[in-house]
Amino acid sequence: MGHLYGFAVGMVLTVVPASLNAQEVGDPQQGSIFARHVCAICHAVEHGQPSSPNPQAPTFDTIAKTPGITEMALYASLRTSHRTMPNLVLKNEDISNIAAYLLSLKDAR
Numbered sequence: 001m002g003h004l005y006g007f008a009v010g011m012v013l014t015v016v017p018a019s020l021n022a023q024e025v026g027d028p029q030q031g032s033i034f035a036r037h038v039c040a041i042c043h044a045v046e047h048g049q050p051s052s053p054n055p056q057a058p059t060f061d062t063i064a065k066t067p068g069i070t071e072m073a074l075y076a077s078l079r080t081s082h083r084t085m086p087n088l089v090l091k092n093e094d095i096s097n098i099a100a101y102l103l104s105l106k107d108a109r
Helices: 002-022 028-041 060-064 071-079 092-105
Strands: none
Touching: 028 092, 060 092, 071 092
């Protein structure tokens, strides 16, 4: 039984890093372009914009500076419908790009 457990743990340790490497890293420039075309209807998407066109929509700067914001958190958020947000169906590539752009705003000055 111990050998079976050791084998299972070994397989998990082999498969998990491989799946993490397979995750696509987004392109912040493509994310910025997408955001300007799709998200800017409601959100202030450019760094330094003081307010969003829709006062209830947070600016991208605000989202980027939210404590604990990560690519995974952004991915989950963009995959989940929101009561106050249109139900957008986004491709994985678009989500990765938007997340990369948002995370690039974290350190923007």
